[in-house]
Amino acid sequence: MNVQGFSHVTINVKNLARSLRFYVDILNMKLVHRGRKDAYLEWGSAWICLQERPDMEDQCPQIGVDHVAFFIDEQHFWEAVQHLKANHVPIVREPTQRGRGLSVNFLDPDGTQLELHTSTLAERMKVWK
Known part of the structure; x- marks a missing residue:
């Protein structure tokens, strides 16, 4: 494979x-x-x-995908955070440093948690080695 x-x-x-x-x-x-x-x-x-x-409304939200993360360049991160806040998007984890990148978690209209993150897996692993 x-x-x-x-x-x-x-x-x-x-x-x-x-x-x-x-x-x-x-x-x-x-x-x-x-x-x-x-x-x-x-x-x-x-x-x-x-x-x-x-029809899936009554299913337990903890089972399955926890969140979906999308990469964003660090130069655009803070502008994106302000855009989310200006549109009253629920922020569930305020912007924070995670590994070597910045991260913010927010919800879509159905409560699916999404994340914008600025680093790669390789950059994150450097922190944990």
């Missing part, structure tokens, strides 16, 4: 239209395709699928 790298994340959402307003209008992701119950978006080299699943 010759895995080349990260491909995408699928996020289950309760209301596709509401989630698209957040991901496109606030996070500035590019809408590539919208179906009846799903949408595909790009953000730099990362892409995600939003899948409308209102």
Whole structure:
């Protein structure tokens, strides 16, 4: 098996239209395709699928993905944090130094935790060696 790298994340959402307003209008992701119950978006080299699943509302949120992290250059980090705050996006972990990078965690409209992070895995490992 010759895995080349990260491909995408699928996020289950309760209301596709509401989630698209957040991901496109606030996070500035590019809408590539919208179906009846799903949408595909790009953000730099990362892409995600939003899948409308209102029937999943009663499932335990601790099972499954804890959060999804996206890389951002450090030069754009503080501007992104201010953008999130200006749009009243819930911040669940204020900006902090994690390893050799800066990190901020926030929630989408369904409570899925997202993170913006400025370092690579190699940079993080240098801290733990």
